Amino acid sequence: MAFLKLLLSTIACMAILVSLAYATDPSQLQDFCVATSDPTKAGLDVPANTNNRLGSGVTLVNPMNLAGLNTLGISVARLDFAPYGLISPHTHPRATEVFTVMEGTIYVGFVTSNQANGGNKLFTKVLNKGDVFVFPQGLIHFQLNIGKTPAVAFSGLSSQNPGVVTIPNAVFGSDPLISVDVLSKAFQLDVGLVKYLQSKFSTGS
Template sequence: MKGVHFLISTLAILAFATFLASAYDPSPLQDFCVAINDTKSPVLEGTLYVGFVTSNGDGNRLFTKVLNKGDVFVFPIGLIHFQLNVGHVKAVALAALSSQNPGVITIANAVFGSKPPINPDVLAKAFQVDNKVVNYLQKQFWYNNS
C-alpha cells in the first residue's frame, strides 16, 4: 500500500513540475501593427524603417513601416524583426519588452556563430545556399556585426 501512495505522490509531483516547466509570459497582443503619426512628440527623432515577418503558419508575411518622429510600431513577441536608420541623422527610439526575463538574440550571431557550430549541411539546406557560403559565414567575427 505504501508503494501505491509513493507512486501516486511521485506522479502528482511530476505532473506539477511539468506544469511549472511549461509556463511562460502570456501575451494579450492579438493584432500586429500600431502606427500613430504624431509629429509633436518631444522625445524621439530620426527616421527608421522597421518590420517583422509573421510565423510559418501565417505565410511568412512581411509587415513594414517607415517611422518618423512620434510614430509607434509593435513587434509581436517571438517574431523575427528589424530596425534600420534610413534618415540622415542619428535616430532615437524607445523599446519596451513585455517579458519578465527579456533578452536579445541576434540571429546571425546565433545561427552562424554558435559554439560548437551548427552543421554546415543543416544551414546550407535551411538557407538554400552552398556549403561554401555557410563555411564563409561561420568563419566571420560575429561579436559586433553592425
C-alpha cells in the first residue's frame, strides 16, 4: 500500500513537471545571429507619420531591419498617435504584445475568445505614462489616444515575425472582395452599407 502511494505521488509529480515544461517558451535556435556583427538599430527616437485617416503610425523593428534579431523570437515596435489617433482592431497570430505608454493617455482593450457561454468578453483600460498592458496572442485588440496631445508607446512582441491582421481591412478590403451576400448576412448589414464599407477599405481607396 505504501509503495502504491509512493508510485502515485511520483507519477503526479512527473505530470506537474511535464506540464510546467510545456508551459515555458521554446528555446531560441542559437545564441545570436551570425549574419551580423552589429546588433543595433537606430531611429526609434523618430516619430512615425500619423498624417493618415486613422491618425497613427507604427515603426516595427524585426529581422528585416535588425538582422541580430533573427532566430531570437522577439521584435519591438514604436507606436505614434496623433490626438484621438487609433490603431484599428487587429490581431497578432504569432505573438503576445506587451504595451508600454511613454507619453499621453491611451484607451486600450482586447476581446477574449472561446468563452464557456459562447460569448466574447471585452477587457479595457485607460493607460497613462508608465503604464504597461498585455495583449494575449491571437486576440483582437486596439489602442486609441483619448488625449488632445500626441501619444507614444512601445510594444515588445514575443515573435520575430508576429504578423498582423487588421480586421476592417481584412474583412472589407480583401482582394478580391468578399461576397456582399456573405458580409451582409454575417454582420446583419444592409447590402448598400456593405458596398459602402468595401469602397472605403478596398485597395486604392
